[in-house]
Amino acid sequence: MAGQQAAYGELMRRHRDGVYRLARGHAGDATEALDITQETFISAFAALARYDGARPFRLWIARIAINKCHDWARRRAVRRFFTFARPMEEAATVADNGPTPEEAMQSQALLARIHAAIAALPANLKDVLLLRTIEGMSQAEVAQTLGLSEKAVETRLYRARQKLAEFLRGDGSTRV
8 A cells, every 4th residue: 555655656746747737728827727736636546547558657647637627627617607707716816016026027927928828729729739838748649648640739739829829919808
């Protein structure tokens, strides 16, 4: 039992940053990303007996993380539909009135726009963009993870980058 826990701990240590980056890219929110990361590892450990050792663990855990991100997005859409309001956790956010250098504010604003733009991408484009660009997977690995052809990965990556560029060139109000 102790050896099993150590093995689980090592798997989590090796892959938690990558899973978090995927979740952060999908959710656009650090707190939500932590929850999604935790759900991903709980599901992965529960399904570890079904893991195919011939397939890289990184790709398997990335697929689980993407599924958890999609589940999160569906739950969020349902909540918005029924509440017609922003989530309570967003309403509690208050701007920091402390002195901040102008460059830091501009940088944070740009980063927030980038996160918002990525989060607003359709899931099929977002998945490819995050796995290829943020996680650094090869085109073949992304294709294998998502069950697509390499050409489909290339096309979706191109479209995702185009949509991000359009969003960032504009004032941010155009839909991605």
